[in-house]
Amino acid sequence: MNVRLAAVSLMLVCLPPAVSAQDVRLQGRLDARTRTAVQQIVDSAAASGLPTEPLIDKALEGASKGADDARIVTAVRSLARRLRESRVALGSSANEAELVAGAGALSQGIASSTLSRLRSVRPAERITLPLVVLTDLIARGVPPSTASSVIVSLAGTVSGSDAFSALRRDVQQDIVAGADPAAAVSLRARALLAALPPPPGKVATTTDLEAASTRPPD
Amino acid sequence: MSRTGALLLTLAVALANDGVARAQATLSVDAGGTSVKYDGFERTNGLSVAPALKVERGSIFLSVSGDFARFDGSGGTSALGELAGSWFSQPRRDGALHVEIGGTASTSAYRSAIRNSFLAAHARAHLSSDRRGGWLSAGTGYVSHTSTDGSMVSADVGAWARISSTMLSGSITASRFPRANPVVPLDLQPLAENFAQALLGWRDSERYETTTDLNASFHIPVSRAELDAVAGTRLAGHWGARRQWVSVAGSFWLTRRIAVVGRAGTYPSRVERGYPSASFASVAFRLTSRPRSSTRFAFVAPRSTAISLDVRWQGADTATLRVTAPGARRVELRADFTDWRSVQMSRNETGGWEVTLPLVPGSYRATLRIDGGGWAPPPGTQGIADEFGEFVGIVVIPERE
Numbered sequence: 170m171n172v173r174l175a176a177v178s179l180m181l182v183c184l185p186p187a188v189s190a191q192d193v194r195l196q197g198r199l200d201a202r203t204r205t206a207v208q209q210i211v212d213s214a215a216a217s218g219l220p221t222e223p224l225i226d227k228a229l230e231g232a233s234k235g236a237d238d239a240r241i242v243t244a245v246r247s248l249a250r251r252l253r254e255s256r257v258a259l260g261s262s263a264n265e266a267e268l269v270a271g272a273g274a275l276s277q278g279i280a281s282s283t284l285s286r287l288r289s290v291r292p293a294e295r296i297t298l299p300l301v302v303l304t305d306l307i308a309r310g311v312p313p314s315t316a317s318s319v320i321v322s323l324a325g326t327v328s329g330s331d332a333f334s335a336l337r338r339d340v341q342q343d344i345v346a347g348a349d350p351a352a353a354v355s356l357r358a359r360a361l362l363a364a365l366p367p368p369p370g371k372v373a374t375t376t377d378l379e380a381a382s383t384r385p386p387d
Numbered sequence: 388m389s390r391t392g393a394l395l396l397t398l399a400v401a402l403a404n405d406g407v408a409r410a411q412a413t414l415s416v417d418a419g420g421t422s423v424k425y426d427g428f429e430r431t432n433g434l435s436v437a438p439a440l441k442v443e444r445g446s447i448f449l450s451v452s453g454d455f456a457r458f459d460g461s462g463g464t465s466a467l468g469e470l471a472g473s474w475f476s477q478p479r480r481d482g483a484l485h486v487e488i489g490g491t492a493s494t495s496a497y498r499s500a501i502r503n504s505f506l507a508a509h510a511r512a513h514l515s516s517d518r519r520g521g522w523l524s525a526g527t528g529y530v531s532h533t534s535t536d537g538s539m540v541s542a543d544v545g546a547w548a549r550i551s552s553t554m555l556s557g558s559i560t561a562s563r564f565p566r567a568n569p570v571v572p573l574d575l576q577p578l579a580e581n582f583a584q585a586l587l588g589w590r591d592s593e594r595y596e597t598t599t600d601l602n603a604s605f606h607i608p609v610s611r612a613e614l615d616a617v618a619g620t621r622l623a624g625h626w627g628a629r630r631q632w633v634s635v636a637g638s639f640w641l642t643r644r645i646a647v648v649g650r651a652g653t654y655p656s657r658v659e660r661g662y663p664s665a666s667f668a669s670v671a672f673r674l675t676s677r678p679r680s681s682t683r684f685a686f687v688a689p690r691s692t693a694i695s696l697d698v699r700w701q702g703a704d705t706a707t708l709r710v711t712a713p714g715a716r717r718v719e720l721r722a723d724f725t726d727w728r729s730v731q732m733s734r735n736e737t738g739g740w741e742v743t744l745p746l747v748p749g750s751y752r753a754t755l756r757i758d759g760g761g762w763a764p765p766p767g768t769q770g771i772a773d774e775f776g777e778f779v780g781i782v783v784i785p786e787r788e
Contacts, residue, residue: 194726223723226723227774229726229728230723230752230775231775232727233721233728234727234773235775236776240775243774244774247774266748266749266750270781273781277771297748297750297783298783298785300750301783304771304781305768308770308771330785337767341769
């Protein structure tokens with residue numbers, strides 16, 4: 170009897186709910202039809218183990234900006250697809266912030282293979298900030314191949330996130346001052362590399378970065 | 388007059404009730420030379436001084452301005468004084484409906500021949516996003532002229548768009564006013580069809596007449612310079628020697644408070660005031676307590692730019708976001724972590740702006756708005772095009788150390 174009760178309880182716990190409740194934040198922000206369409210995408214993502222919060226945020230962002238219903242649903246669906254692609258590239262150990270940052274990088278034209286390379290050079294550390302800085306650099310006009318190579322090389326050379334915060338800040342200043350984006354990234358990355366001690370067992374030289382920044386696009 | 392009185396009373400109540408922020412005043416004086424040729428008259432040259440005081444207090448805008456000119460030969464003198472004010476409501480939701488209630492009082496005199504006074508109030512609904520918008524307005528007032536007086540009504544509809552830093556706007560204005568006996572010959576020619584009459588049912592009579600004008604303008608700020616242009620045409624009603632008009636104005640800031648301002652062009656007849664159309668050119672030095680755009684649009688660009696954003700953890704799941712924005716009167720934040728609702732930041736003791744929110748580490752999309760201007764990526768982030776035709780920045784909330 171106890172075994173049967175335990176088995177039934179286990180089944181109830183493991184079974185996903187047939188119909189999930191709609192997120193209360195969507196009420197009043199989207200019309201009923203759009204809400205249902207968004208909720209279906211959210212439910213599908215949840216069933217796949219993907220984070221759903223970014224999808225709700227995307228729908229709310231569209232509503233806040235006055236986008237039409239079709240555009241909101243398309244944006245949410247595209248984000249769900251990129252989150253899925255991001256998880257494949259970054260692996261199942263990636264947390265929500267990394268998946269979101271990875272999806273952001275993919276939206277800027279970064280190849281999923283770059284995300285995988287970034288994960289492989291930093292298997293034990295979070296790569297949220299490197300992914301965000303990579304996205305930022307491309308939006309600032311740095312060629313994707315150059316930005317990808319520099320970020321991957323830097324991620325494999327230094328630990329922590331300070332170097333990426335500094336790179337983001339310094340490149341922004343250089344570009345505002347009139348520097349070529351690609352040149353600014355290469356120069357600043359080399360300067361960071363020279364200033365920061367590499368982790369034990371890893372030795373990178375400025376030549377590595379120079380070679381990386383001239384690597385052909387993915 | 389009863390409608391005018393009611394609107395002015397509404398404005399006065401709104402002004403009295405609004406005590407949102409400390410008033411900020413901008414004083415400017417334009418002084419230089421001017422040349423005017425009224426159509427049908429000889430060109431006349433002179434010197435002019437135009438002081439202006441603009442005061443902003445929360446959602447209230449007030450301006451007091453004057454223009455005094457002394458012309459050579461028999462040109463004599465002209466004087467114009469104007470007091471204008473508007474109150475803007477807070478939008479019902481982000482980038483949506485604003486209501487403006489305003490009033491204008493002015494008086495002018497040219498030589499001893501023309502004197503008129505003007506008192507008007509208007510209500511205007513603005514519907515806008517960050518980059519485009521439109522308005523619909525109705526107003527009423529009272530005109531007193533050398534030869535006549537009476538009530539007037541007006542209505543206008545317009546739209547604006549911002550493309551990069553260029554602002555474009557266009558409007559159609561219909562007015563019905565007491566028919567003045569012009570002191571100077573206006574060579575009035577009636578148009579066959581009058582939009583104001585057709586759309587609004589306003590009819591000309593012995594005492595009243597109507598006009599419908601189409602105006603377009605643009606404003607381009609380029610580094611230390613600003614360029615403005617206005618063009619228009621009288622679609623219906625009466626016109627003098629000119630049915631179309633165009634003028635350009637350029638400002639170049641020599642220092643933060645001194646600019647050279649040049650203007651040239653034509654303007655239409657002001658039938659209700661008895662002024663004929665004219666061509667003009669002027670050059671002046673402008674001294675101001677703060678550099679400002681020479682053209683005001685429905686929603687002006689913010690006067691302050693945020694220069695930094697930092698995050699400080701307050702507890703396990705609460706963090707304070709701080710923004711440095713010198714000169715700002717209002718700073719709002721809209722982000723993933725606010726459910727994309729506008730959250731107003733509070734001024735802290737150091738003059739910065741901050742808001743404390745429940746947060747978890749991660750990367751978030753966010754935008755900032757300063758002084759009711761356009762939403763923009765937060766400082767230190769790069770604007771990334773979103774799926775909705777706007778730009779966002781990515782803010783990284785770091786792990787708590």
